[in-house]
Amino acid sequence: MATNQPPTPPTGPSVTASDTIPGLLVVRLPVHGDNRGWFKENWQRAKMTGLGLPDFGPVQNNISFNAAVGTTRGIHAEPWDKYVSVATGRIFGAWVDLRAGASFGQVFTIELDPSTAVFVPRGVGNAFQTLEPDTAYTYLVNDHWSAEAVEKYAFVNLADETVAIDWPIPLEQAELSEKDRKHPRLAGATAVAPLKTLVLGAAGQLGTALRRRFSSRDDVDFATRAELDLTDATAMSGHDWSAYSTVINAGAYTRVDEAETGAGRVAAWAANSTGVAALARICTENSLTLVHLSSDYVFDGTSADAYPEDAPLAPLGVYGQSKAAGDLAVATVPRHYLVRTSWVIGDGNNFVRTMLSLAERGIEPTVVNDQYGRLAFTETIADGIAHLLDTEAAYGTYNLSNGGEATSWADIAVEVFVCAGRDRSAVTGVGTAEYFAGKQAAPRPLNSLLDLGRIRATGFTPGDQFEALRAYLVGAPDGLC
Incomplete structure:
Protein backbone atom coordinates (compact mmCIF):
# COMPACT_ATOMS: atom_id res chain seq x y z
CA MET A 1 0.00 0.00 0.00
CA ALA A 2 1.43 3.40 -0.93
CA THR A 3 1.54 5.53 2.18
CA ASN A 4 0.91 8.81 0.33
CA GLN A 5 -2.63 7.73 -0.53
CA PRO A 6 -5.63 7.53 1.81
CA PRO A 7 -5.81 3.90 3.08
CA THR A 8 -9.45 4.19 4.10
CA PRO A 9 -12.40 6.41 3.21
CA PRO A 10 -12.96 9.41 5.55
CA THR A 11 -15.66 7.93 7.73
CA GLY A 12 -15.88 8.07 11.54
CA PRO A 13 -13.70 5.86 13.75
CA SER A 14 -15.04 2.54 15.00
CA VAL A 15 -14.00 0.12 17.75
CA THR A 16 -14.27 -3.66 17.92
CA ALA A 17 -13.23 -5.94 20.75
CA SER A 18 -10.90 -8.90 20.40
CA ASP A 19 -12.71 -12.22 20.66
CA THR A 20 -9.75 -13.85 22.42
CA ILE A 21 -8.09 -11.29 24.72
CA PRO A 22 -10.39 -9.40 27.13
CA GLY A 23 -9.94 -5.64 26.98
CA LEU A 24 -7.93 -5.59 23.74
CA LEU A 25 -9.64 -3.25 21.28
CA VAL A 26 -9.15 -2.64 17.56
CA VAL A 27 -9.74 0.92 16.34
CA ARG A 28 -10.47 1.71 12.70
CA LEU A 29 -9.38 5.26 11.94
CA PRO A 30 -10.53 7.50 9.08
CA VAL A 31 -7.59 8.63 6.95
CA HIS A 32 -8.17 11.75 4.86
CA GLY A 33 -6.07 12.04 1.71
CA ASP A 34 -5.48 14.43 -1.16
CA ASN A 35 -2.69 15.24 -3.62
CA ARG A 36 -0.41 16.26 -0.73
CA GLY A 37 -0.68 13.00 1.20
CA TRP A 38 -2.99 12.09 4.08
CA PHE A 39 -4.06 13.10 7.59
CA LYS A 40 -5.65 11.20 10.48
CA GLU A 41 -6.65 11.79 14.09
CA ASN A 42 -4.60 9.03 15.66
CA TRP A 43 -5.88 9.60 19.21
CA GLN A 44 -8.85 11.85 19.87
CA ARG A 45 -9.85 11.49 23.50
CA ALA A 46 -13.51 12.55 23.28
CA LYS A 47 -14.23 10.41 20.23
CA MET A 48 -12.31 7.37 21.42
CA THR A 49 -13.75 7.27 24.92
CA GLY A 50 -17.19 7.86 23.43
CA LEU A 51 -16.69 4.68 21.41
CA GLY A 52 -15.75 2.65 24.48
CA LEU A 53 -11.97 2.99 24.79
CA PRO A 54 -10.76 3.51 28.35
CA ASP A 55 -9.80 7.06 29.26
CA PHE A 56 -6.36 5.69 29.99
CA GLY A 57 -4.49 9.01 30.32
CA PRO A 58 -1.40 8.63 28.09
CA VAL A 59 1.71 10.41 29.36
CA GLN A 60 4.39 9.28 26.90
CA ASN A 61 4.54 8.83 23.11
CA ASN A 62 7.22 6.54 21.65
CA ILE A 63 8.16 5.84 18.02
CA SER A 64 10.04 2.83 16.75
CA PHE A 65 11.51 3.28 13.24
CA ASN A 66 12.25 0.06 11.39
CA ALA A 67 14.23 0.28 8.18
CA ALA A 68 13.98 -3.32 6.98
CA VAL A 69 11.10 -5.65 6.13
CA GLY A 70 10.89 -8.48 8.66
CA THR A 71 12.07 -6.52 11.70
CA THR A 72 10.42 -8.36 14.59
CA ARG A 73 10.11 -7.15 18.18
CA GLY A 74 8.58 -8.70 21.31
CA ILE A 75 6.84 -10.38 22.98
CA HIS A 76 6.82 -7.90 25.92
CA ALA A 77 4.09 -7.34 28.48
CA GLU A 78 4.58 -4.00 30.21
CA PRO A 79 3.14 -2.53 33.44
CA TRP A 80 0.96 0.00 31.62
CA ASP A 81 -1.72 0.29 28.96
CA LYS A 82 -0.64 0.95 25.38
CA TYR A 83 -2.27 2.40 22.29
CA VAL A 84 -0.30 1.21 19.25
CA SER A 85 -0.54 2.36 15.65
CA VAL A 86 1.49 2.90 12.50
CA ALA A 87 2.56 6.28 11.10
CA THR A 88 4.14 4.90 7.90
CA GLY A 89 4.38 1.41 6.50
CA ARG A 90 2.59 -1.71 7.62
CA ILE A 91 3.05 -4.34 10.33
CA PHE A 92 1.79 -7.71 11.43
CA GLY A 93 0.83 -7.25 15.09
CA ALA A 94 0.63 -10.10 17.60
CA TRP A 95 -0.53 -10.02 21.21
CA VAL A 96 -0.41 -12.71 23.89
CA ASP A 97 -2.33 -12.39 27.15
CA LEU A 98 0.20 -12.81 29.96
CA ARG A 99 -2.15 -11.75 32.75
CA ALA A 100 -2.86 -14.30 35.44
CA GLY A 101 -6.29 -15.79 34.85
CA ALA A 102 -8.41 -17.79 32.45
CA SER A 103 -7.23 -15.94 29.34
CA PHE A 104 -3.51 -16.49 30.01
CA GLY A 105 -1.82 -17.53 26.75
CA GLN A 106 -4.62 -16.39 24.45
CA VAL A 107 -3.42 -14.85 21.15
CA PHE A 108 -4.70 -12.12 18.84
CA THR A 109 -3.13 -11.06 15.52
CA ILE A 110 -3.96 -8.42 12.92
CA GLU A 111 -2.25 -6.36 10.24
CA LEU A 112 -1.90 -2.65 10.98
CA ASP A 113 -1.52 0.18 8.51
CA PRO A 114 -2.13 3.88 9.25
CA SER A 115 -5.87 3.24 9.30
CA THR A 116 -5.78 0.85 12.28
CA ALA A 117 -4.78 1.10 15.92
CA VAL A 118 -4.96 -1.29 18.86
CA PHE A 119 -5.55 -0.60 22.55
CA VAL A 120 -3.45 -3.07 24.57
CA PRO A 121 -4.33 -3.55 28.27
CA ARG A 122 -1.62 -3.75 30.89
CA GLY A 123 -0.13 -7.24 31.09
CA VAL A 124 -0.84 -8.25 27.49
CA GLY A 125 2.35 -9.13 25.61
CA ASN A 126 2.98 -7.01 22.53
CA ALA A 127 4.93 -7.95 19.38
CA PHE A 128 5.08 -6.90 15.74
CA GLN A 129 6.80 -7.68 12.46
CA THR A 130 7.30 -5.09 9.72
CA LEU A 131 5.83 -5.85 6.30
CA GLU A 132 7.19 -2.76 4.51
CA PRO A 133 10.51 -0.90 4.67
CA ASP A 134 10.81 2.34 6.61
CA THR A 135 7.93 1.50 8.92
CA ALA A 136 7.30 3.87 11.82
CA TYR A 137 5.53 2.14 14.71
CA THR A 138 4.17 4.50 17.35
CA TYR A 139 2.56 3.96 20.73
CA LEU A 140 1.09 5.92 23.62
CA VAL A 141 1.51 4.66 27.21
CA ASN A 142 -0.01 5.83 30.47
CA ASP A 143 3.09 5.64 32.62
CA HIS A 144 6.65 6.86 32.25
CA TRP A 145 9.37 4.42 31.27
CA SER A 146 11.95 3.75 33.94
CA ALA A 147 14.59 1.15 34.66
CA GLU A 148 12.52 0.05 37.67
CA ALA A 149 9.48 -0.47 35.44
CA VAL A 150 11.45 -2.83 33.19
CA GLU A 151 11.84 -5.17 36.15
CA LYS A 152 8.06 -5.63 36.06
CA TYR A 153 7.95 -6.71 32.40
CA ALA A 154 6.83 -10.20 31.44
CA PHE A 155 8.10 -11.95 28.31
CA VAL A 156 7.37 -14.90 26.07
CA ASN A 157 9.41 -16.19 23.17
CA LEU A 158 8.41 -15.15 19.67
CA ALA A 159 8.82 -18.75 18.52
CA ASP A 160 6.81 -20.36 21.33
CA GLU A 161 5.07 -23.46 20.02
CA THR A 162 2.09 -23.06 22.34
CA VAL A 163 1.05 -19.60 21.22
CA ALA A 164 1.99 -20.67 17.65
CA ILE A 165 1.97 -17.25 16.00
CA ASP A 166 1.93 -17.58 12.20
CA TRP A 167 4.54 -14.95 11.37
CA PRO A 168 4.30 -13.77 7.73
CA ILE A 169 8.08 -13.80 7.49
CA PRO A 170 9.61 -16.89 9.15
CA LEU A 171 11.57 -15.95 12.26
CA GLU A 172 14.74 -17.54 10.94
CA GLN A 173 14.61 -14.98 8.09
CA ALA A 174 13.58 -12.05 10.29
CA GLU A 175 15.57 -9.39 12.14
CA LEU A 176 15.46 -10.11 15.89
CA SER A 177 17.45 -8.92 18.88
CA GLU A 178 19.41 -11.45 20.92
CA LYS A 179 17.32 -10.57 23.96
CA ASP A 180 14.09 -11.38 22.14
CA ARG A 181 15.51 -14.71 20.95
CA LYS A 182 16.23 -15.71 24.55
CA HIS A 183 12.83 -14.99 26.09
CA PRO A 184 11.23 -17.97 27.90
CA ARG A 185 8.57 -20.22 26.43
CA LEU A 186 5.01 -19.69 27.66
CA ALA A 187 5.32 -22.49 30.22
CA GLY A 188 8.14 -20.58 31.87
CA ALA A 189 6.71 -17.08 31.53
CA THR A 190 5.84 -15.07 34.63
CA ALA A 191 2.14 -14.23 34.72
CA VAL A 192 1.33 -10.59 35.34
CA ALA A 193 -0.60 -10.22 38.58
CA PRO A 194 -3.68 -7.98 38.50
CA LEU A 195 -3.48 -4.53 39.99
Missing part, protein backbone atom coordinates in the same frame (compact mmCIF):
# COMPACT_ATOMS: atom_id res chain seq x y z
CA LYS A 196 -4.68 -4.51 43.57
CA THR A 197 -7.12 -2.60 45.74
CA LEU A 198 -5.80 -0.90 48.87
CA VAL A 199 -8.10 -0.29 51.83
CA LEU A 200 -6.96 2.54 54.11
CA GLY A 201 -8.30 2.78 57.66
CA ALA A 202 -8.63 -0.99 57.83
CA ALA A 203 -8.96 -1.14 61.62
CA GLY A 204 -12.14 0.98 61.88
CA GLN A 205 -15.77 -0.06 61.73
CA LEU A 206 -15.98 0.05 57.95
CA GLY A 207 -12.43 -1.20 57.48
CA THR A 208 -13.30 -4.29 59.51
CA ALA A 209 -16.38 -4.92 57.36
CA LEU A 210 -14.30 -4.51 54.20
CA ARG A 211 -11.83 -7.07 55.52
CA ARG A 212 -14.67 -9.56 55.88
CA ARG A 213 -16.15 -8.64 52.49
CA PHE A 214 -12.87 -9.16 50.63
CA SER A 215 -11.42 -11.92 52.81
CA SER A 216 -11.41 -14.44 49.95
CA ARG A 217 -9.49 -12.18 47.57
CA ASP A 218 -5.71 -11.98 47.32
CA ASP A 219 -5.83 -8.79 45.22
CA VAL A 220 -6.93 -6.60 48.15
CA ASP A 221 -4.44 -5.16 50.63
CA PHE A 222 -5.34 -3.57 53.95
CA ALA A 223 -3.52 -0.82 55.82
CA THR A 224 -4.37 0.45 59.28
CA ARG A 225 -3.54 4.02 60.25
CA ALA A 226 -0.46 2.72 62.07
CA GLU A 227 0.72 1.11 58.83
CA LEU A 228 -0.08 3.98 56.44
CA ASP A 229 -1.29 7.24 57.93
CA LEU A 230 -3.30 9.44 55.59
CA THR A 231 -2.10 12.51 57.48
CA ASP A 232 1.59 11.61 57.07
CA ALA A 233 2.57 13.34 53.84
CA THR A 234 6.00 11.69 53.72
CA ALA A 235 4.59 8.18 54.13
CA MET A 236 1.88 8.77 51.55
CA SER A 237 4.17 10.27 48.91
CA GLY A 238 6.78 7.55 49.50
CA HIS A 239 4.36 4.66 49.17
CA ASP A 240 4.60 2.50 46.03
CA TRP A 241 1.26 3.05 44.30
CA SER A 242 2.19 1.24 41.08
CA ALA A 243 0.73 -2.07 42.27
CA TYR A 244 -2.78 -0.64 42.70
CA SER A 245 -5.72 0.32 40.57
CA THR A 246 -8.10 1.31 43.39
CA VAL A 247 -7.90 2.90 46.84
CA ILE A 248 -10.76 2.69 49.32
CA ASN A 249 -10.41 5.31 52.04
CA ALA A 250 -12.31 3.94 55.02
CA GLY A 251 -10.47 6.13 57.50
CA ALA A 252 -11.71 9.41 58.95
CA TYR A 253 -11.81 11.53 62.08
CA THR A 254 -15.37 10.94 63.36
CA ARG A 255 -15.39 12.35 66.91
CA VAL A 256 -18.02 14.95 66.14
CA ASP A 257 -18.06 16.75 69.49
CA GLU A 258 -14.29 16.69 70.00
CA ALA A 259 -13.88 18.25 66.56
CA GLU A 260 -15.21 21.48 68.09
CA THR A 261 -12.20 21.72 70.43
CA GLY A 262 -8.84 23.24 69.47
CA ALA A 263 -6.98 19.95 69.19
CA GLY A 264 -9.96 18.18 67.64
CA ARG A 265 -10.35 20.85 64.96
CA VAL A 266 -6.75 20.35 63.86
CA ALA A 267 -7.09 16.56 63.83
CA ALA A 268 -10.40 16.62 61.95
CA TRP A 269 -9.08 18.88 59.20
CA ALA A 270 -5.87 16.88 58.90
CA ALA A 271 -7.64 13.53 58.44
CA ASN A 272 -10.82 14.59 56.65
CA SER A 273 -9.59 17.30 54.31
CA THR A 274 -5.83 17.90 54.07
CA GLY A 275 -4.98 14.20 54.01
CA VAL A 276 -7.84 13.45 51.63
CA ALA A 277 -6.70 16.20 49.28
CA ALA A 278 -3.22 14.67 49.20
CA LEU A 279 -4.73 11.25 48.52
CA ALA A 280 -6.83 12.73 45.72
CA ARG A 281 -3.69 14.11 44.07
CA ILE A 282 -1.98 10.74 44.37
CA CYS A 283 -4.94 8.97 42.78
CA THR A 284 -5.09 11.47 39.93
CA GLU A 285 -1.36 11.29 39.24
CA ASN A 286 -1.39 7.46 39.28
CA SER A 287 -4.72 7.00 37.44
CA LEU A 288 -6.24 5.23 40.45
CA THR A 289 -9.90 4.85 41.26
CA LEU A 290 -10.66 6.46 44.63
CA VAL A 291 -13.54 5.30 46.81
CA HIS A 292 -14.13 7.73 49.66
CA LEU A 293 -16.72 7.79 52.43
CA SER A 294 -18.69 10.95 52.98
CA SER A 295 -21.28 11.89 55.59
CA ASP A 296 -24.78 13.28 56.05
CA TYR A 297 -23.08 15.97 58.19
CA VAL A 298 -22.11 17.85 55.01
CA PHE A 299 -25.77 19.01 54.97
CA ASP A 300 -27.48 21.25 57.52
CA GLY A 301 -30.50 18.98 57.91
CA THR A 302 -33.09 21.68 57.19
CA SER A 303 -34.53 20.05 54.07
CA ALA A 304 -38.06 18.67 54.27
CA ASP A 305 -37.10 15.86 51.89
CA ALA A 306 -34.42 13.21 51.53
CA TYR A 307 -31.11 14.65 50.37
CA PRO A 308 -30.07 13.80 46.79
CA GLU A 309 -26.41 13.46 45.86
CA ASP A 310 -26.24 16.95 44.33
CA ALA A 311 -27.82 18.84 47.22
CA PRO A 312 -25.84 21.98 48.16
CA LEU A 313 -23.23 21.48 50.86
CA ALA A 314 -24.09 23.34 54.07
CA PRO A 315 -22.26 21.77 57.03
CA LEU A 316 -23.05 23.03 60.53
CA GLY A 317 -19.98 22.06 62.54
CA VAL A 318 -16.26 21.39 62.20
CA TYR A 319 -16.66 17.69 61.49
CA GLY A 320 -19.13 18.34 58.66
CA GLN A 321 -17.02 21.20 57.32
CA SER A 322 -13.87 19.07 57.20
CA LYS A 323 -15.77 16.24 55.48
CA ALA A 324 -17.25 18.66 52.92
CA ALA A 325 -13.77 19.96 52.11
CA GLY A 326 -12.59 16.39 51.59
CA ASP A 327 -15.55 15.75 49.30
CA LEU A 328 -14.56 18.67 47.09
CA ALA A 329 -11.02 17.29 46.79
CA VAL A 330 -12.26 13.80 45.92
CA ALA A 331 -14.52 15.21 43.20
CA THR A 332 -11.41 16.33 41.29
CA VAL A 333 -10.25 12.73 40.80
CA PRO A 334 -11.34 11.55 37.33
CA ARG A 335 -12.16 8.06 38.63
CA HIS A 336 -13.93 8.45 41.94
CA TYR A 337 -16.81 7.05 43.93
CA LEU A 338 -17.88 9.40 46.71
CA VAL A 339 -20.07 7.21 48.93
CA ARG A 340 -22.19 9.36 51.24
CA THR A 341 -23.65 7.56 54.22
CA SER A 342 -25.26 8.21 57.61
CA TRP A 343 -25.69 6.76 61.09
CA VAL A 344 -23.00 4.10 60.61
CA ILE A 345 -23.22 0.91 62.68
CA GLY A 346 -20.58 -1.82 62.69
CA ASP A 347 -18.01 -3.45 64.95
CA GLY A 348 -16.80 -1.36 67.87
CA ASN A 349 -18.44 1.44 69.79
CA ASN A 350 -21.61 2.84 68.25
CA PHE A 351 -25.11 3.98 69.16
CA VAL A 352 -26.72 0.52 68.98
CA ARG A 353 -24.10 -1.05 71.25
CA THR A 354 -24.47 1.83 73.70
CA MET A 355 -28.26 1.34 73.84
CA LEU A 356 -27.81 -2.40 74.23
CA SER A 357 -25.47 -1.85 77.17
CA LEU A 358 -27.95 0.52 78.81
CA ALA A 359 -30.79 -1.97 78.32
CA GLU A 360 -28.79 -4.80 79.84
CA ARG A 361 -27.84 -2.67 82.85
CA GLY A 362 -31.44 -1.63 83.52
CA ILE A 363 -30.89 2.03 82.66
CA GLU A 364 -33.76 4.03 81.15
CA PRO A 365 -32.24 6.56 78.73
CA THR A 366 -33.50 9.78 77.25
CA VAL A 367 -32.88 9.79 73.48
CA VAL A 368 -33.42 12.50 70.87
CA ASN A 369 -36.58 12.03 68.84
CA ASP A 370 -36.40 14.88 66.33
CA GLN A 371 -33.33 13.79 64.33
CA TYR A 372 -34.40 11.60 61.42
CA GLY A 373 -32.55 9.34 59.04
CA ARG A 374 -31.63 5.71 58.37
CA LEU A 375 -29.02 3.42 59.84
CA ALA A 376 -26.17 2.35 57.56
CA PHE A 377 -24.65 -0.97 58.58
CA THR A 378 -21.04 -1.40 57.59
CA GLU A 379 -21.80 -4.73 55.90
CA THR A 380 -24.28 -2.92 53.65
CA ILE A 381 -21.74 -0.18 52.89
CA ALA A 382 -19.05 -2.76 52.09
CA ASP A 383 -21.43 -4.64 49.80
CA GLY A 384 -22.42 -1.38 48.08
CA ILE A 385 -18.78 -0.43 47.48
CA ALA A 386 -18.02 -3.87 46.06
CA HIS A 387 -21.07 -3.55 43.80
CA LEU A 388 -20.00 -0.18 42.42
CA LEU A 389 -16.51 -1.50 41.66
CA ASP A 390 -17.58 -4.88 40.29
CA THR A 391 -20.23 -3.41 37.98
CA GLU A 392 -18.01 -0.48 36.96
CA ALA A 393 -20.87 1.89 37.70
CA ALA A 394 -20.57 5.46 36.48
CA TYR A 395 -18.15 7.47 38.57
CA GLY A 396 -19.54 10.11 40.91
CA THR A 397 -21.40 10.46 44.20
CA TYR A 398 -23.75 7.80 45.59
CA ASN A 399 -25.86 7.93 48.74
CA LEU A 400 -25.70 4.65 50.61
CA SER A 401 -27.51 3.61 53.76
CA ASN A 402 -29.93 0.85 54.61
CA GLY A 403 -33.48 1.20 53.31
CA GLY A 404 -36.83 1.67 54.97
CA GLU A 405 -38.79 4.60 56.29
CA ALA A 406 -37.14 7.52 58.04
CA THR A 407 -36.79 6.93 61.74
CA SER A 408 -35.45 8.75 64.79
CA TRP A 409 -32.68 7.82 67.18
CA ALA A 410 -35.34 7.25 69.82
CA ASP A 411 -37.12 4.76 67.54
CA ILE A 412 -33.84 2.88 67.08
CA ALA A 413 -33.28 2.82 70.83
CA VAL A 414 -36.78 1.43 71.43
CA GLU A 415 -36.14 -1.39 68.96
CA VAL A 416 -32.89 -2.30 70.73
CA PHE A 417 -34.59 -2.26 74.14
CA VAL A 418 -37.44 -4.48 72.92
CA CYS A 419 -34.94 -6.96 71.49
CA ALA A 420 -33.20 -6.96 74.86
CA GLY A 421 -36.47 -7.86 76.57
CA ARG A 422 -37.10 -4.42 78.01
CA ASP A 423 -40.36 -2.48 77.78
CA ARG A 424 -40.70 0.23 75.13
CA SER A 425 -41.50 2.76 77.83
CA ALA A 426 -37.95 2.46 79.15
CA VAL A 427 -36.87 4.88 76.41
CA THR A 428 -37.97 8.51 76.69
CA GLY A 429 -37.90 10.76 73.65
CA VAL A 430 -36.68 14.35 73.85
CA GLY A 431 -35.93 17.17 71.42
CA THR A 432 -32.36 17.91 70.34
CA ALA A 433 -32.35 21.41 71.83
CA GLU A 434 -33.45 20.14 75.21
CA TYR A 435 -31.11 17.13 75.17
CA PHE A 436 -28.00 19.22 74.49
CA ALA A 437 -28.94 22.21 76.63
CA GLY A 438 -25.95 23.25 78.70
CA LYS A 439 -23.64 20.69 77.04
CA GLN A 440 -20.55 21.27 74.89
CA ALA A 441 -21.67 19.54 71.72
CA ALA A 442 -21.44 19.95 67.97
CA PRO A 443 -24.57 20.94 66.03
CA ARG A 444 -26.39 18.01 64.44
CA PRO A 445 -28.48 17.95 61.24
CA LEU A 446 -32.10 17.16 62.13
CA ASN A 447 -32.72 15.53 58.77
CA SER A 448 -30.09 12.96 57.76
CA LEU A 449 -32.30 11.08 55.30
CA LEU A 450 -30.46 10.27 52.04
CA ASP A 451 -32.17 9.60 48.71
CA LEU A 452 -31.11 6.11 47.57
CA GLY A 453 -32.45 6.31 44.03
CA ARG A 454 -29.10 6.57 42.28
CA ILE A 455 -27.45 3.52 43.82
CA ARG A 456 -30.63 1.51 43.39
CA ALA A 457 -30.51 2.39 39.68
CA THR A 458 -27.17 0.55 39.47
CA GLY A 459 -28.87 -2.65 40.62
CA PHE A 460 -27.97 -2.48 44.30
CA THR A 461 -30.87 -2.61 46.76
CA PRO A 462 -29.91 -1.95 50.40
CA GLY A 463 -31.75 -4.08 52.95
CA ASP A 464 -34.28 -2.61 55.39
CA GLN A 465 -32.60 -0.95 58.37
CA PHE A 466 -34.73 -2.65 61.02
CA GLU A 467 -34.21 -6.09 59.50
CA ALA A 468 -30.48 -5.36 59.46
CA LEU A 469 -30.68 -4.10 63.05
CA ARG A 470 -32.34 -7.29 64.25
CA ALA A 471 -29.75 -9.39 62.41
CA TYR A 472 -27.01 -7.30 63.99
CA LEU A 473 -28.45 -7.91 67.45
CA VAL A 474 -28.74 -11.63 66.77
CA GLY A 475 -24.98 -11.56 66.28
CA ALA A 476 -24.48 -9.74 69.59
CA PRO A 477 -22.80 -11.70 72.41
CA ASP A 478 -26.16 -12.37 74.07
CA GLY A 479 -27.85 -13.37 70.80
CA LEU A 480 -30.75 -10.96 71.09
CA CYS A 481 -33.89 -10.90 68.93
